[in-house]
Amino acid sequence: AQRVTQPEKLLSVFKGAPVELKCNYSYSGSPELFWYVQYSRQRLQLLLRHISRESIKGFTADLNKGETSFHLKKPFAQEEDSAMYYCALNPGDKIIFGKGTRLHILP
Amino acid sequence: DVKVTQSSRYLVKRTGEKVFLECVQDMDHENMFWYRQDPGLGLRLIYFSYDVKMKEKGDIPEGYSVSREKKERFSLILESASTNQTSMYLCASSPLGRPNEQFFGPGTRLTVL
Numbered sequence: 001a002q003r004v005t006q007p008e009k010l011l012s013v014f015k016g017a018p019v020e021l022k023c024n025y026s027y028s029g030s031p032e033l034f035w036y037v038q039y040s041r042q043r044l045q046l047l048l049r050h051i052s053r054e055s056i057k058g059f060t061a062d063l064n065k066g067e068t069s070f071h072l073k074k075p076f077a078q079e080e081d082s083a084m085y086y087c088a089l090n091p092g093d094k095i096i097f098g099k100g101t102r103l104h105i106l107p
Numbered sequence: 108d109v110k111v112t113q114s115s116r117y118l119v120k121r122t123g124e125k126v127f128l129e130c131v132q133d134m135d136h137e138n139m140f141w142y143r144q145d146p147g148l149g150l151r152l153i154y155f156s157y158d159v160k161m162k163e164k165g166d167i168p169e170g171y172s173v174s175r176e177k178k179e180r181f182s183l184i185l186e187s188a189s190t191n192q193t194s195m196y197l198c199a200s201s202p203l204g205r206p207n208e209q210f211f212g213p214g215t216r217l218t219v220l
Contacts, residue, residue: 006149009147032207034207043211043212043213043214044150044197044199044211045210045211046207046208046209049207086149086150088207090206090207092206093155093157093163093206094140094152094155094163094165094206095152095206095207095209096152097142097149097150097151098149099147099148099149100149100150
């Protein structure tokens with residue numbers, strides 16, 4: 001079964017501390033994985049995709065096929081990182097989203 | 108600037124009413140999607156469409172239908188609204204062959220009394 005699991009509903013991190021948002025997936029093929037973000041009162045938007053191996057707003061995510069994970073990381077949290085984060089898998093013609101993790105950056 | 112717009116930001120309807128949620132995109136995208144977003148449940152796909160007059164069921168199509176008469180417009184229809192359809196509804200679009208690059212609308216918060 002195709003599935004995306006985000007084990008944490010809420011993650012609270014102090015400003016300046018490292019952030020890691022966990023994502024695990026279940027997919028038999030070669031996965032395409034993404035992170036989407038929704039800031040307060042803003043639209044859901046694509047943050048980054050694994051195939052481009054990019055760093056956006058200081059965030060990176062590495063696909064680990066052995067552990068079937070795609071964790072989102074940032075070395076130093078900033079207050080503006082507070083948002084809802086969704087991990088997503090593209091198995092072909094649509095996207096499967098995880099249930100989301102709310103990241104709360106504490107001052 | 109790319110745009111996906113939804114007809115209403117907030118909507119309040121009564122149980123049993125027929126409800127139309129409209130979505131329009133100006134990017135000439137082939138793919139369009141309707142999701143509902145609920146706390147603790149994330150985004151769940153209701154229906155999607157590859158092309159005009161084409162539609163595919165998503166994960167939770169029951170109680171919903173869709174219409175895509177024009178490429179830029181994708182409508183979600185609640186035939187007989189029920190209280191468990193109270194939710195935030197998000198529309199998205201993406202280019203052909205790139206379902207992952209979705210652009211989302213601002214959402215419609217629907218309350219069914």
